[in-house]
Amino acid sequence: MKSELAERDQAQVLVGRPSYLPFALPDIDGAELEAIRSALESGWITTGPKTREFEKRFAEIVGARYAVAVNSCTAAMHIALEAIGLQRGQEVITTPYTFAATAEVIRYFDAKPVFVDVDPVTLNMDAHLIEKAITPKTSAIIVVHMAGFPADLDAIRAVAERHGLPVIEDAAHAFPAKYKGRMIGSVSQITCFSFYATKTITTGEGGMICTDNESWAERFRIMSLHGISKDAYKRYTAEGSWFYEIIAPGFKYNMTDIAASMGLVQLTKADRMLRRRVEIAREYRRAFSGMPELQVPHDDPSVQHAWHLYMLRLNLERLRISRAEFIEELKARNIGVSVHFIPLHTHPYYTTKYGYVPSDFPVAYGEYLREVSLPIYSRMSDEDVADVIAAVTDIVRAGRV
Numbered sequence: 001m002k003s004e005l006a007e008r009d010q011a012q013v014l015v016g017r018p019s020y021l022p023f024a025l026p027d028i029d030g031a032e033l034e035a036i037r038s039a040l041e042s043g044w045i046t047t048g049p050k051t052r053e054f055e056k057r058f059a060e061i062v063g064a065r066y067a068v069a070v071n072s073c074t075a076a077m078h079i080a081l082e083a084i085g086l087q088r089g090q091e092v093i094t095t096p097y098t099f100a101a102t103a104e105v106i107r108y109f110d111a112k113p114v115f116v117d118v119d120p121v122t123l124n125m126d127a128h129l130i131e132k133a134i135t136p137k138t139s140a141i142i143v144v145h146m147a148g149f150p151a152d153l154d155a156i157r158a159v160a161e162r163h164g165l166p167v168i169e170d171a172a173h174a175f176p177a178k179y180k181g182r183m184i185g186s187v188s189q190i191t192c193f194s195f196y197a198t199k200t201i202t203t204g205e206g207g208m209i210c211t212d213n214e215s216w217a218e219r220f221r222i223m224s225l226h227g228i229s230k231d232a233y234k235r236y237t238a239e240g241s242w243f244y245e246i247i248a249p250g251f252k253y254n255m256t257d258i259a260a261s262m263g264l265v266q267l268t269k270a271d272r273m274l275r276r277r278v279e280i281a282r283e284y285r286r287a288f289s290g291m292p293e294l295q296v297p298h299d300d301p302s303v304q305h306a307w308h309l310y311m312l313r314l315n316l317e318r319l320r321i322s323r324a325e326f327i328e329e330l331k332a333r334n335i336g337v338s339v340h341f342i343p344l345h346t347h348p349y350y351t352t353k354y355g356y357v358p359s360d361f362p363v364a365y366g367e368y369l370r371e372v373s374l375p376i377y378s379r380m381s382d383e384d385v386a387d388v389i390a391a392v393t394d395i396v397r398a399g400r401v
Helices: 004-016 031-041 049-062 073-082 100-107 151-162 214-223 232-234 257-288 325-330 348-354 362-368 382-399
Strands: 066-070 090-093 112-115 138-144 166-169 192-195 206-209 309-314 371-374
Touching: 031 257, 049 066, 049 206, 049 257, 066 073, 066 214, 073 100, 073 166, 073 192, 073 206, 073 214, 090 100, 100 112, 100 138, 138 151, 151 166, 257 309, 257 382, 325 371, 325 382, 348 362
Parallel strands: 090 112, 090 138, 138 166, 166 192
Antiparallel strands: 066 206, 192 206, 309 371
């Protein structure tokens, strides 16, 4: 059954926006297609020279000594934990307000993800809660930069250093973000990036793991390709050898030259694509910040927000409609929308495994209940942005208490 607002505005929707605005679209054109064609014609389509070039260029941009390309950010976090020596029964501190991958990579080792609640403003891990979560079993901290807004890395690092813990950044949302003038990727011991289809730059599927630690970087490279000894990909080149050694039971996580060729082109557009995301975020803020029914995302001049997501929050006590109805109203107006994220501790696996209830992490759960993610990507036109603003404004006006 349609809501009252949807019935009232049906005619207006057909006139105002007849076509659907997707929640996210990659920003690709003929340059990526040409790069992929060139890779295909080269005869080298799996891990090879383009992948190494992509790694080198990415490391230069983020300011890391080493970068290893893999097939996802999940893979990057998995081999990061392997490299630091995570063992069965140990613990890793992280946030429940994140996507599945952040905690599931910990479970790959039969280790325990220990959640700490989030800051209600930034939705990043609350650094003040970390210390009391540390036990003799704690082996690392995985930090998430929610929506591309950098977490409080100075405070987190201070706790980690007091306890001798490595910090791994889940920077799936955070390229090209900066923390106090430094690129994310050059701050902590290990940083893991995503090049999934919705990210600022994309290789379709893909990821990168960055570090300044040479021994870790070598381990990442070995474990990303079956645990085969150094430069295994070269065994099919003129300079390589048929001989190789398996030194550990590794994984099949390598990136292809097809994907890396696309990534190299995307890197040349990254600044322009970020600028567009920033422009859209500013337009949304101008439109929504004066509405008491809405809470706009936090920003801070001391950091560079990547604006992977625009996480609007509803002040539901000021609205006559629920979050679900708000979303349906946007869909009725042909606006793509999503929710980020359903906190991990509320999912069946974690409730069954660890006995969590929603109130265990009240900030994460409470903020999730009122969050709505609006479209924000560099292919959006000014008209697209105006349509989103008009739709949200109209829904708020019609639905306010």
